[in-house]
Amino acid sequence: MDFKGNDQDRILLVDGMALMFRAFYASAATGYIRRTKAGIPTNAVYGFMRYFWDAVQKFNPTHIACCWDLGGKTFRSGQFAAYKGNRSDAPDELIPQFDIIRDVMDSLDIPNISSVGYEADDCIGTLAAKFSEEMDVLILTGDHDMLQLVSPKTSVIIMKKGVGNYMVYTPDSLMEEKNLTPIQIIDLKGLMGDTSDNYPGVRGIGEKTALKLVQEYGSIEAILANLDGLTKSVRTKIEADLEMLHLCRGLAQIRCDVELVCSSDSCRFELNPVQVVSKFEELEMASVCSWMGVAVV
Template structure:
């Protein structure tokens, strides 16, 4: 029976950072005989193949950030500016992992000035008109992309542990729709991305407001009905509220090229064998036959 066409969009940085920290426990870093660190790449492959086996996509794309300067940092210079430099052992793995992804026959997609989230959002929006789309990530910001034909797979702690969000599950677990997740971030900000939202408005208050008034527009149209303290906080931070919602919104129009036929999941076993041997991943060689049969 022919496999139903489905596209998996992989959040490359989310997988790579998760793999690095999961495979540097106790300070041990896997390296090749020549000293090149490979622990994050090894973990990435394990996560990646597990997701492929679990969700069986027919097409796969991997999306990447292309540097810290984006249209968001142009609008708010402090955006993500507080983030520490990556660990030294991870830095050489940034370019190596893209070679590994290519060895699977999977395109690496990114665009200067945009984040991987925007590339994923753009491709999900573009290709969900013709097939179901899975977004593989650990980033809850991606939940705003959930739609009838777009499922967001959140990687949870432990192997093969996923939360798969469609519109119904998102509403039942989070009380909010995908669109309301954007407004939630506009109200509360995001400490990990370093934008403030409305000062003094926490998640509990924000969710309550969105449940009652549906959107930021609905809240602003009903300011007189709000408790005096909440109203004062919103009125004092109106400009920041709108800016933070803009920062939180994943773009669906990043100027990226991606041809669906180039994304077909059909890895070449010999190319993979050469890559795994080059990186001294002897324990992964046994996976090649499984990969070939699955594709």
């Protein structure tokens, strides 16, 4: 998939949470936390920009928006109290960098998008549905749950280890690699659950069995319509956890109907060099301007 030299409109929807956590832990693992002279930690900001700018150069978007969680309760935690209940608090050095990274996006004239009661995933899903009607959509993330958003107009870019390593998923490559359609990702998660998000799925059914069932029958509805054809063990597990199965499938599904104010014009990617240089000089990161090729004459 060639993006260079292609002037067709395309929007890059950035999973800000995924990039920020990846950037923080990749650099914090060395034991060194980059800080300004005033002692403000900026390692996640610097790493975020490395990941972000590499993707901008590779995928050449004409439009960009960055989506964020707001913290606090969401509609999912209202449906299932233990949802993400296993997550530890963010490290102290990371907390002040949340706002700094959003300020950096502001300086790049890139909209920061979020919504009370929803996750960044839901904002991305909503914007993908909205903008796919007028341009190609690219989603930059490390979260495989986003694969459910793949469509003929929406590609999901999964970040691999290191900077510059990506797997771009289209409907064809998703089917080729995983033998699944995008919507089947939701059913798979409903059956097997998600330890990262702390919902169980059907107790006793792991990824291998869930994958086999979804590939063989196509959907949860078809599995339930053919319970008599399942092994006694699998049928018993599903029948015992029917309510949880439906709940977990709902938790796994990314919402694409969040009320958001975000126009394509507001997302057009056009840097203001004065703003950019001012922000990175403030953060004592002049080197970022140099590898972005931004300078004020």
